[in-house]
Amino acid sequence: LAIVGQLAGGIAHQFNNILNVIIVTADAILVSNPHLDEETKRWLKNIKEEGRRAADLVYRLLDFSRHSLVEKRKIELFSFIKNLEKELREFFPPNVEICIERDQKSEYSIQGDPSLLRQLFLNLASNSKDAMPEGGKFILGLKELTVDEGNMLSFSTLSQGKYIEVKIEDTGIGMDEETKKHALEPFFSTKKKASGLGLSQVHGIVKQHRGIMKLESQPSQGTKVIIYLPEYETKVKNENSSGYKYFC
Ligand SMILES: Nc1ncnc2c1ncn2[C@@H]1O[C@H](COP(=O)(O)OP(=O)(O)OP(=O)(O)O)[C@@H](O)[C@H]1O
Ligand SMILES: [Mg+2]
Incomplete structure (x- = not known):
């Protein structure tokens, strides 16, 4: 699987180089011929724009292959999200309010790959941004969930143990x-123009x-x-962990 990933990565890099030549050439024709007729200019701009879209797609596929082997380490999700908050604030327009919620627990540690998790939150934020053209609320919530004999039927695909429930919500x-x-x-x-x-x-x-969504x-x-x-890792459960604390 790793070899297939490397091969796909190599092809994607070469493909990207070819796309770059196409984009740069279209740009060069545009810049060095300011008196081209409008229709030709439009065609050239189209080549540039679609070339960029294809390059973006290749990058994203490259991302899949690059991460076929995940580098995991201990990540505390509340601080992770708090660190992402500034980036999210700049990403959303001012009419979108960002809320970060958690239950009474102070630590939400998982084993994860930081760059993949960043990608996960940014992809979801991007969808929420598209879904709220007139503004709204983007909510990130963290909670602990214990799957045991009592509730395992509601979480049939999860084995018994402790989980972090990450909620990403928009209005x-x-x-x-x-x-x-x-x-x-x-x-x-x-x-219209999405991959x-x-x-x-x-x-x-x-x-x-090893999660579900x-x-x-x-x-x-x-x-x-x-x-x-x-x-x-397994922690002593906080018995008072019912309500949310709100940080809007
Ligand atoms: N938060 C959301 N609100 C409303 N619709 C959503 C939301 N997230 C996803 N969708 C729907 O699911 C589809 C697939 O989402 P996905 O993120 O995979 O692709 P995309 O956003 O269309 O393109 P890309 O993410 O590649 O730019 C979207 O086109 C949209 O119809
Ligand atoms: Mg999307």
């Missing part, structure tokens, strides 16, 4: 049943972290992505 346009059904498939998109890789990449990352969404009711990741 955007939501999804209809058909969209929700296909949302995790690679290349599925309802947007449809965001959620499938998120799903891949969750699986690489759920989508809850309805048209005009916002979207909730819930991810369960195995906790780093």
Whole structure:
């Protein structure tokens, strides 16, 4: 699998170099011929734009192959998210409020790959941004979940043990049943110029972290992505961990 990943990575690099030549050449023709007719200019701009889109796609595929072997270390998710907050604040327009919630626990440690987890949050934030053109709320929530004999039926695909529940929620346009059904498939998109890789990449990352993910969404009711990741180590459970603390 690692060799296949390396091979795909090598081809993707070469492919990207070719795309760059196409983009740069189209740009050079545009810049050195300011008197071209409007239609030719439009064609050249199209070549540049589509070339960039293809290059972006190749980068994302490259990301899949680069991370076929995951480098995991202990990550405390609350500080991780807090560190991402500034980047998210700049990413969202001012009419989107960002909330970070957690239960009474002070530590949410998992074993993870920081660059993959960053990608996961950014892909989800990007979807939420697209879903809230008129603004709204982007909520990140952390909670501990213990799967035991009492509730294992509700979490049938998880084995017994402790998990961190990561909730990524928005108050955007939501999804209809058909969209929700296909949302995790690679290349599925309802947007005009998108590659449809965001959620499938998120799903891949969750699986690489031995977790599961759920989508809850309805048209005009916002979207909730819930991810369960195995906790780093067993801790004494805080019995008062019912309510959320809000940090809006
Ligand atoms: N938060 C959300 N709110 C509403 N619809 C969503 C949300 N997240 C995903 N979707 C729907 O699921 C589809 C697939 O999402 P995904 O992130 O995989 O691709 P994309 O956003 O269309 O493209 P890309 O992420 O590659 O730019 C989207 O086109 C959209 O219809
Ligand atoms: Mg997306």
